[in-house]
Amino acid sequence: AQTVTQSQPEMSVQEAETVTLSCTYDTSENNYYLFWYKQPPSRQMILVIRQEAYKQQNATENRFSVNFQKAAKSFSLKISDSQLGDTAMYFCAFTGAAGNKLTFGGGTRVLVKP
Amino acid sequence: DADVTQTPRNRITKTGKRIMLECSQTKGHDRMYWYRQDPGLGLRLIYYSFDVKDINKGEISDGYSVSRQAQAKFSLSLESAIPNQTALYFCATSDPSSNYGYTFGSGTRLTVV
Numbered sequence: 574a575q576t577v578t579q580s581q582p583e584m585s586v587q588e589a590e591t592v593t594l595s596c597t598y599d600t601s602e603n604n605y606y607l608f609w610y611k612q613p614p615s616r617q618m619i620l621v622i623r624q625e626a627y628k629q630q631n632a633t634e635n636r637f638s639v640n641f642q643k644a645a646k647s648f649s650l651k652i653s654d655s656q657l658g659d660t661a662m663y664f665c666a667f668t669g670a671a672g673n674k675l676t677f678g679g680g681t682r683v684l685v686k687p
Numbered sequence: 688d689a690d691v692t693q694t695p696r697n698r699i700t701k702t703g704k705r706i707m708l709e710c711s712q713t714k715g716h717d718r719m720y721w722y723r724q725d726p727g728l729g730l731r732l733i734y735y736s737f738d739v740k741d742i743n744k745g746e747i748s749d750g751y752s753v754s755r756q757a758q759a760k761f762s763l764s765l766e767s768a769i770p771n772q773t774a775l776y777f778c779a780t781s782d783p784s785s786n787y788g789y790t791f792g793s794g795t796r797l798t799v800v
Contacts, residue, residue, distance in 0.1 A: 577729075579729075608789075616775065616796075617793055618777065618789075618791035673735075675720075675730075675779075675781075676732075677729035677730040677731070679727050679728055679729045680729050
């Protein structure tokens with residue numbers, strides 16, 4: 574069974590600075606998809622970024638980028654130029670090639686301080 | 688209107704009561720899911736369904752049941768609610784043709800007293 578681990582329960586960052594969230598996963602599959610989701614206080618689950626395992630290039634979405642290390646089974650999220658609106662819970666998630674279900678990590682709470 | 692609608696948004700119920708959480712979607716997706724969120728544990732899968740005639744247990748299905756009434760509707764029932772089922776519940780849909788993009792409802796916060 575796949576597992577996803579987020580080792581940082583909480584992180585804080587000053588506005589305009591950079592913060593990196595860690596995620597590791599365990600799988601025997603070679604092809605799969607990885608995701609970062611944001612959950613603001615509104616509790617809506619918002620997709621931040623997605624990475625396909627067969628792509629070596631790291632995904633980027635505006636101020637959000639990932640560092641995907643397939644051999645190490647690591648998938649970290651970097652938030653650049655942090656904004657107050659980035660304050661939220663962030664979840665790392667995994668699905669296999671068949672996309673049958675998402676497996677989530679425990680989440681990291683990010684607080685952006687003015 | 689939201690693509691995935693969950694009702695109710697919040698609910699308080701008493702121990703031993705039967706309760707149903709409802710989910711409907713306008714995405715046209717075949718795949719639907721119920722997840723439970725607890726602090727520090729992330730979201731865990733309760734049940735999932737790939738079409739109207741397909742129901743599968745997730746990792747924490749004990750104490751829950753589901754019904755897929757139509758492609759667009761997937762409800763979750765707690766037959767006899769207990770306090771440790773207090774949690775935030777999410778319904779989601781997915782589409783394999785779009786790299787498994789998942790769409791989530793806005794969640795139902797359930798409190799069992």
